Amino acid sequence: MGSTKIMTGSKPAAKGYRIVIADGGPYLVFGRPPLAMQFIMANDRGASWYFQEGRHFSTENEPTALCRCGGSHRKPYCDGTHAKFEWDSRLTAPDTPLLRDVEITEGGTLAMSDNERYCVFARFCDAEGRAWNLVANSEYPEARRLAIREASMCPSARLTAWDNETGKPFEPAYEPSLGLVEDIAIGASGGIWVRGGIRLERVNGHAFEVRNRMVLCRCGESSNKPYCDGTHAAIRWRDEIDGVPEGETVPEEVY
Numbered sequence: 001m002g003s004t005k006i007m008t009g010s011k012p013a014a015k016g017y018r019i020v021i022a023d024g025g026p027y028l029v030f031g032r033p034p035l036a037m038q039f040i041m042a043n044d045r046g047a048s049w050y051f052q053e054g055r056h057f058s059t060e061n062e063p064t065a066l067c068r069c070g071g072s073h074r075k076p077y078c079d080g081t082h083a084k085f086e087w088d089s090r091l092t093a094p095d096t097p098l099l100r101d102v103e104i105t106e107g108g109t110l111a112m113s114d115n116e117r118y119c120v121f122a123r124f125c126d127a128e129g130r131a132w133n134l135v136a137n138s139e140y141p142e143a144r145r146l147a148i149r150e151a152s153m154c155p156s157a158r159l160t161a162w163d164n165e166t167g168k169p170f171e172p173a174y175e176p177s178l179g180l181v182e183d184i185a186i187g188a189s190g191g192i193w194v195r196g197g198i199r200l201e202r203v204n205g206h207a208f209e210v211r212n213r214m215v216l217c218r219c220g221e222s223s224n225k226p227y228c229d230g231t232h233a234a235i236r237w238r239d240e241i242d243g244v245p246e247g248e249t250v251p252e253e254v255y
Contacts, residue, residue, distance in 0.1 A: 004199070005097055009160065009169035010212040011197050013176040018199040019216075020063070021226055024089045026078035027192070027216065028063035031176065035059050035066075035076070038179030038193055039245035040122060047127040050153070050254075051179070051193075053247030059178075066192065070220035075239045076180055076192075087220045091202070093117075093227050097209055098157060105132050108139025111162045112151055120190060120215045121230035122183070124153035131159060148255040155181065155193045156215040156228065161255075171212050172251040179250070180241065181215065189239040191215040191228030200226065 006012060017031035029035075037054030057076055058064075067075050069082035069089070082089070094101075094117075102113040112135040125131040127150055134147035148170050151161035161170045174195035181190030193215050194200070200208040200216075208226070215228040219237040222229040231237075 004207045005209040006197075007098060007157070007209055007211045009171040010210055012199065012210045013197040017176045017196075018201060019194065020201055020203055021068070021091065022065075023203055025082050026065040026068050027226075028065055029059055029178070030063050031198070032059045032062060032064075033176045033178050033196075033198060035064075035178040036180070036247065037182055037241065037243045037245075038250060039182045039184060040190075041245060042185060043127065045127075046185070048123040048153075048185070049127055051155075051250040052245035053179075053250060054182070054245050055241070055243035056247075057180075067218060068216075068220065068226075070218060070237065070239075075241055076218070089220075089225070091225050093224045095208070098211065099160075105135045107135040107137065107147070107164075109144055109164050110135050110138035110147055111164060112147065113160045113162065115158055117224055117229070118156045118158040118215075118227060119230050120156045120158070120181075120228045121233040122153075122155055122181070122190070123185075124155075125150050125159055127153075135161065145255070152254055155179075155213055157211055157213045170255050172254065174212055174251065180218075180239070182243070182245075183233065184245075186233055186236070187238070188233050188236045189219070189241070190232050191218050191222075 043049035065078040071081040131150040137143040151159040176196035179193035
């Protein structure tokens with residue numbers, strides 16, 4: 001099976017943390033990482049600006065089976081519905097590093113990698129001037145600060161900002177944890193935001209690339225499974241889980 005690929009700038013979580021994708025079934029979570037709703041919150045201009053925690057859910061049962069088909073009646077947990085209706089459970093994402101097929105935007109002090117296949121339509125990249133334009137003008141301190149912030153807030157790592165001087169990426173420091181993304185502005189529920197280098201693998205042990213941040217599909221409709229591709233936004237998928245943003249801001253600090 002070869003050695004596990006690790007995305008540049010990411011650090012694998014402790015060995016006990018892993019998510020196994022059941023064939024035709026749920027995500028099986030090991031290691032008991034915290035799981036909470038994560039609401040996309042807007043700034044005073046109505047643009048996506050930060051995440052705020054909501055209701056927490058237990059992952060004490062090991063493994064914890066989380067719905068992947070979008071049809072469970074006890075979300076976020078699996079209730080076996082995946083076996084009762086037709087849905088496309090195939091894992092269609094390329095088994096290649098996310099950074100292999102990226103477009104690069106060059107700027108004065110920064111560069112930014114962009115793999116559009118992993119866009120989850122969270123819209124942090126448009127908050128205070130588009131991230132691409134900010135990178136291009138990154139010789140100016142405020143443009144640089146905002147460019148790093150917008151790229152780092154991208155939950156899927158579609159966007160990553162890189163320092164031209166050191167060649168290193170900017171990555172938020174995440175502990176192993178899971179978030180159920182809720183997008184209030186468009187009235188849709190997003191994917192499972194996986195943070196902190198949690199290992200993702202098939203039931204045969206084949207491991208996907210380890211990433212500090214990634215988003216897994218939970219509506220069952222992504223064409224880039226196991227990853228989210230923003231389809232939930234187009235179809236306005238709702239998980240119907242009760243909860244409100246009332247907890248911690250995530251991440252606590254952004255560059």
